[in-house]
Amino acid sequence: MADDNNNIRQPLLKNHRYHENCPGCKVDQDKQMQQGLPVKQLLNVWMVTLCTALPVSCLFPFLYFMVRDFGIAKTEADVSSYAGYVGSSYMFARALTSFPWGMFADRYGRKRVIIMGLVAVVVFNTLFGLSTSFFMAVSTRFLLGFLNGSLGPIKAYAIELFREEHQALGLSTVSSAWGIALIIGPALGGYLAQPVEKYPNIFPKGSLFDKFPYFLPCLMISIFALAVLVACIWLPETLHNHKISNEINEDAEAIEKEITKNSVGKNENLLLNWPLMSSIIVYCLFSLHDMAYTEVFSLWAVSPQKLGGLNYSTDDVGNVFSISGFTLLLYQIFLYPAVQKICGPVRLAHVSAAISIPLLQIYPFIALLPGFTMDLFLTIASVLMLCLSTTVVTGLFIQQNKAVEQHQRGAANGIAMTAMSISKAVGPAGGGALLAWSQKRLNASFLPGTHMVFFVLNMIEALGVVMMFML
Template sequence: MAGEGEAARPLLEEKPDVYFDGCPGCAMDRRKAENPGIPYGLFFHMWIINLVTCLPVSSLFPFLYFMIRDLGIAKRVEDIGFYAGFVGASYMLGRALTSIFWGILADRIGRKPIIVITTFSRFPYVLLCLFISIICFIVLISYIWLPETLHTHKVHKKKDDQCRESLITYLSDSKEFDKQCSTSTKNKGLLTNWPLMSSIVLYCITCFDDMAYSEIFSLWAESDKKYGGLSFSSEDVGNVLVVTGASILLYQTFIYPHIVKVLGLINSSRVATILSMVLLFTYPPMANLSRPWLSIVVNIASMLKSCSIATIVTCSFILQNNSVPQDQRATANGIATMLMSLFKAFAPAGAGIVFSWAQKHQHASIFPGDQMVFFLLDIVVLFELIWTFKPFLDIPKQSSSS
């Protein structure tokens, strides 16, 4: 089945015939060849690193509404969303300005030094942010045991010529030789690599949806019911996010791999997108529910929505890495992160402005208040769905073939 071929086929990489002593990339390739099983230890290490990366910005959302209100930044309750949007945008704007630089540098000097350098940061608040800083420091120490994947050796020209001549002799009359030459040419220019760029666009649209939803959900849940919100406290929102985070962990670990094996990367993304669109239409009526049904329904909807986003993001990650060779992945991911950060910088600012407008138009005749907010989110998700079809999304040959 094509879906199984998509999930089972490894990322595009060239396996070296010779392992060079002192090259961390060769050491990693040798370790993978000698231990073909799943490296759960490395996976856990990378999970901790991703957790530390997300904590600084994600931890702000539960109390951002109350922080802007208590500090007196907004003069009216209806204006809180406007200012909250710009706070969320500032972090992603900084990431957008530096992502390509760090990606190119990682392809030159290695992955580990860049990870260590970019871990250092400064947090503006004391209790929660001090705890996050401690976690960052612990993870920083753990980088000592993180293996490098960049190949640092230089192949001798004479040996390289011999290998090339052998390959030409063996494949000169075959279609595989033309295919390899074509693939090599495509890999040289990242910006002209449409399978890469189209998967990055899908990734960016999904991240825009994710960031806008995260911004709006916290503001909407914490706003008063007379403004169409849920009148949740910061603790209530935090509890919902904890349950949602735990569900994503379980989903990504045990359920997502089986879904991709059955449906494939593209169909999994389409199903997740459709589910996300349906869920967004159910959010405005939730304000009419009372506890405990309100908390139950909000938790279920938040879990399904977040798992849908996680599905699309993970599938686009796989498509991106299948589109480039190993020595270009850091630069490719730098481009993806820069574009994604630009989208994420505009998302909270735009979401905050729309939310602030919606608070002042609760009695409009068409799409009053919060209904307009979630309707616009649905429009973004519709663009995600459209982009999963041709000619917009170009699937790498490694992923499309079974």
Template sequence: MGEDLQKPLLQLLPKNSLYPNCPGCICAHLRSPNAPIPVKELVIIALLVVCNTLPIASLYPFLYFMVEDMKIAKSQDDIGFYVGFLGSAFMVGRCMTSVIWGFLADKYGRKPIIIIGILSVIIFGTGFGFSTNFWVGLLMRFLLGSFNGILGTTKAYTSEICNEKHQALGIAVVGTCWGLGLIIGPAMGGYLSQPAIKYPDLFPKGSLYDMFPYLLPSVCTSVFAVAVLIASFQLPETLHIHNKSLEEPKKEQPEMLSGGDDGFGHNKKTSLLSNWALMASIAVYCFWSLQDIAYTEIYSLWCVSPADDGGLGLTTTDVGQLLAASGFGMLVFQLSFFPVVVNTVGPILTTRCAALLSIPLLAVLPFYPQMHGTTLWVVLCLSSVVRFILSVTTLTASFLLVNNSVPQARRGVANGLSMSFGSFFKAVGPAGGGAIFSWAQSRHGATILPGNDLVFFFLGCVSFITALLSFEPFLPASTDHPFVEEF
């Protein structure tokens, strides 16, 4: 009996309960125990996640100069203030609408929400590239986040096209491509912004890209998004739409977080907000998101800071090469070893161990400026690769925890809810991390936690909290396995 409970849902259903006109039932073979890895679907999902990530990350290398050109800041010191608004506008928009997109994905299907999200990248992403006014740019970023429900929907979709054996691999693809997008995006933004200055032979003075110096990264992202849009039509719909005459009557306007149909004729009246397993999983995801985005910002600042301020004095090119090496190591691990690890020890222990192992890596970073030359580069590269692997491993395992907390028909709303809370934490992370980093620069002579020791101590504390939240009774052990449907 215990083994039967772990079988995919559709294997437990009698044959006469499969509806021939239901898109979810039609593609049910993808989740059968002996089904092969859905390679085509996972490749498209990988492209979707990268498409979603590029417009988020590509603007950071040139955002300072873009705000400066907009002449909104009264002084150089004010530029960072406006940069923060532009940087967080996307997350604010996503925070406000992710639950709505999740609800719509559960009601009307995953594909329509994915397609709308890609269209938002094309329209509002390109609009941001044409922005020469701060308020127009702010509006474009906010609308881009508001209409972008790709990531939450994709996380739900991935769990619906993979059987239990391949669940970890499917989620690993999402986490890996998110990490790759965070590497490719800044590189694209750095190389392609202000092309008339960097590549005057290709983009002469007075050309379109001279008048709009930050348009080229957006155009390249939009061209890629068009290709992804075409590919996304090849994805099968996974939403279960059954004959309503055979189901119990339900309210015309089910609430987004409580009530609604489970997709198999059962009315679920329990609120997602009262689902302790889900809320605990979201808490793990949120705290790690806070730590991860704060670390991403602080790490780059620390690398390029002068040695006198406790930094490494690297160039932006050095940092790019370092991140590229880290991304390659993460890619190999996630696709080769992550599924094996999760299937062996479960997502809870994977999350806990990865979060705890990141603490000693953070603790030794302040000692790196004492090294020089080849020794520094070898240690820096190795630690960066390991840290990147641990970061994406924790994030990916938390995706599994969220999916394992709810039945299939409510994963859209559940992932939307996690994206809303996570976006709030991601909006707070850069501001808090930047403030702590600035405070640390004034404490180089302090007796306790001088300079950057303070920064990495705070990051270590958030890592420890993430690991602590993975223990019972806070995080139920049931999240280690897929949700068992009730009939």
């Protein structure tokens, strides 16, 4: 049925009368004239997504030390639990507002929601870096998530901004920017946190960054977001501000009636759209896994060896994330487009999800390797996990956005973001608590220490793989 609808829409576009003052019509006209790869549009989507996602992950390398400095944890093992609460507050808040932001985007436009989200990043990400208490850290993260509802509309935007042949690449740009942000963010947090200790020649004792040792990475991200916010003044709007014209010829009217008849089930209730809802359920499982994995990896890496950690510094974590992010960028540019053309983005997502299970299971054994060998294999595993995860998310994005028409796409992505945010809110808190618990059972006879953490993560991943093959 989807192919039939696509065939019907082509003549409809040819007969459609473009409205002079409609931004959506202007974008449609530009799409008809597009030749070659739409680099400018891809860059716009990439930069906005990057700004939206960077604050999600920049805190992971230094969160353990930040919470420890607050002095709220009674024992060293409890630090991971409190760190999980800070990480979860953002996602919990976003779960509350993603659907309303999606509806707002359907009514008033994608651009307005994107701009409001960037303003929230500039203000509340900066305030988070200035946190002096556990309550302030949780509150600023909550407000950041509550007011930043742009990620769902960005996915709708990526579908509407590109021609049919480039839509998979557009959504891949969203997922790759998100994945790279989950790497660049921790890298910035790792390199720039506690600058007075790391770079005493540049940041002297008694300076602002001595009083607020975790402010610098947040400040850098906020400055970048401010620059992108200014650039968004020229961002095109894709939403149409009119109904179908009465001047469309009779043949086009008949075509529109056919589309309406074939799509009536979708238009009535998104919750009854099974292709949409099933892909969202699977998306939630992988989101839960990815967020818990990112939290666990960062906390596990900086934990002391006596608790089963790697005793990495924030710089060491930053190195791993930087290499992974750069490799993901190369993968998205050179390898992913060619492979997805051969086997399709959805089938590629299935294969990637299945491969990630045995890869994740070897993490505790990599930690047993000596010195440089451990660093090398851990970095390789991190690179592969990131590329596989991004491929899976891209396939699910495509399924979700193909399941609805434009006038419901913002709301549909809002539902997906709400469900995903709930999953990702559980992820850091659950991952942090699970790691803290595992570090208290180092001598257990069944899956001691971090073996239990990665086993649980693998069970979530396996459930997602099974459900994905049932779609």
